[in-house]
Amino acid sequence: MATLGNEQPKNLFIVVWDNECYQSIGGPPTHTALGRVDLAAIARGAGVENAHTVRTVDEFDAHCARGLAMEAPYIVVAKVSGTVQPDIKRKHSDGREDKYIFVRHVEASEGIVIMGPSEHN
Known part of the structure; x- marks a missing residue:
C-alpha cells in the first residue's frame, strides 16, 4: 500500500475480495471480521486517496466505472459472502x-x- 501511495500509478485498479474468513484453512474469521480493521482506510492512510469499501453490486458497479476511468490508483474492497465451501481441499x-x-x-x-x-x- 505504501508503494502505491508514494508512486501513484495512473493505471492501477485493484479489487480486494473480502469474505472475512481464511477459506483455505477452514474458514476462521480474519481481522476484518473480528474487529475494526478497515482495509480501505488502511489504503487511504498509506496515500491511496481513492479506496472504497462496497457491499452491494450497485456500489461495486459504480466504483468499477469510476476506478477504471481514474488517472490514479483506485482500490475497491468488495465485501462478499463468507460461506466456506466444503469441497475445497484444506x-x-x-x-x-x-x-x-x-x-x-x-x-x-x-x-x-x-x-x-x-x-x-
Whole structure:
C-alpha cells in the first residue's frame, strides 16, 4: 500500500475480495471480521486517496466505472459472502507453521541463515 501511495500509478485498479474468513484453512474469521480493521482506510492512510469499501453490486458497479476511468490508483474492497465451501481441499498447516516452512525454504535456496536452528532438538 505504501508503494502505491508514494508512486501513484495512473493505471492501477485493484479489487480486494473480502469474505472475512481464511477459506483455505477452514474458514476462521480474519481481522476484518473480528474487529475494526478497515482495509480501505488502511489504503487511504498509506496515500491511496481513492479506496472504497462496497457491499452491494450497485456500489461495486459504480466504483468499477469510476476506478477504471481514474488517472490514479483506485482500490475497491468488495465485501462478499463468507460461506466456506466444503469441497475445497484444506491446508494441513497453520500460519505459524507456514512461516517456518517459508523461512526454511529461503534459507536453503539462498544459502543463508535467517532464524538459526531450533533450541528444542
